[in-house]
Amino acid sequence: MARSALLNVMVQAAMKAGRSLSRDFGEVQNLQVSMKGPGDYVSQADRKAEDILFAELSKARPGYAFLMEERGVVEGDDDQHRWIVDPLDGTTNFLHGIPIFSISIALERQGQLVAAVIYNPAMDELYTAERGGGAFMNDRRLRVAGRSKLTDCVIGCGVPHLGRGQHGNFLVELRNVMAEVSGVRRLGSAALDLAYVAAGRMDGFWETGLSAWDIAAGLLLVREAGGFVSDMDGGQDMLEAGSVVAGNEVIQRALLKAVKKPLSAR
Ligand code: 2AM
Numbered sequence: 599m600a601r602s603a604l605l606n607v608m609v610q611a612a613m614k615a616g617r618s619l620s621r622d623f624g625e626v627q628n629l630q631v632s633m634k635g636p637g638d639y640v641s642q643a644d645r646k647a648e649d650i651l652f653a654e655l656s657k658a659r660p661g662y663a664f665l666m667e668e669r670g671v672v673e674g675d676d677d678q679h680r681w682i683v684d685p686l687d688g689t690t691n692f693l694h695g696i697p698i699f700s701i702s703i704a705l706e707r708q709g710q711l712v713a714a715v716i717y718n719p720a721m722d723e724l725y726t727a728e729r730g731g732g733a734f735m736n737d738r739r740l741r742v743a744g745r746s747k748l749t750d751c752v753i754g755c756g757v758p759h760l761g762r763g764q765h766g767n768f769l770v771e772l773r774n775v776m777a778e779v780s781g782v783r784r785l786g787s788a789a790l791d792l793a794y795v796a797a798g799r800m801d802g803f804w805e806t807g808l809s810a811w812d813i814a815a816g817l818l819l820v821r822e823a824g825g826f827v828s829d830m831d832g833g834q835d836m837l838e839a840g841s842v843v844a845g846n847e848v849i850q851r852a853l854l855k856a857v858k859k860p861l862s863a864r
């Protein structure tokens with residue numbers, strides 16, 4: 599498959615960082631791990647992968663700004679372009695030897711998401727999308743699932759963790775969704791959750807309390823696979839709100855409604 603020069607740069611960077619993560623995943627017991635907050639771990643593997651992505655992307659596109667999980671904001675000379683990067687999405691899985699984790703890279707041009715790469719090195723699954731150009735896994739074109747009844751659907755979610763709050767809301771949301779769907783899943787990497795929605799593996803996904811780097815690439819993937827995304831209020835401020843509800847046109851709307859159903863309406 600012919601990829602644009604831009605996607606090539608992103609894929610090369612993701613593969614190189616992926617090789618670093620794979621090496622560290624093989625020796626996970628030897629990694630230095632520190633805690634950023636309650637239950638919020640970061641390891642040498644996160645930092646090494648981020649260093650590789652920062653070096654590769656800066657070299658290929660000098661001057662672009664960055665928003666990265668571990669470095670935070672890095673200003674650039676170019677005020678049109680910004681990389682939004684999570685070097686390891688699913689650190690908790692990674693540190694427990696669970697092979698569900700990913701690298702997530704998105705590019706914004708004038709505030710609009712234009713390119714996305716999500717890579718799971720453990721499964722060698724590479725997701726790519728470019729605005730207007732469709733979404734792919736490896737070389738296969740992706741399309742969101744076509745189910746139209748919530749009762750037939752498998753829905754992904756994120757569970758709030760220690761120190762993050764919002765547990766009460768989540769339990770209400772989960773109760774609502776459980777009552778209406780065929781199954782609920784929790785992968786532990788929001789980037790992969792969205793990639794799975796794009797691939798039609800899961801019919802929908804919702805999560806709150808997220809950061810821009812968790813979801814930027816996944817949002818473009820879902821849209822380019824023909825899916826729909828909104829924040830928890832039904833608006834389009836997912837990156838600012840740190841929340842997302844995703845699915846095909848019908849399921850996205852039905853899932854948002856189910857998630858938000860007040861307890862008294864049950
Ligand atoms: P991270 O692994 O990059 O930190 C889980 O659905 C999402 O929440 C992931 O994108 C994960 O990203 C993020 N997250 C942030 N802090 C977390 C924590 N303490 N435990 C689990 N997931 C966390």
Ligand code: CA
Nearest residue numbers: 639640667689
């Ligand atoms: Ca983290």
Ligand code: CA
Nearest residue numbers: 684687688812
């Ligand atoms: Ca993350």
Ligand code: CA
Nearest residue numbers: 667684686687
């Ligand atoms: Ca991370």
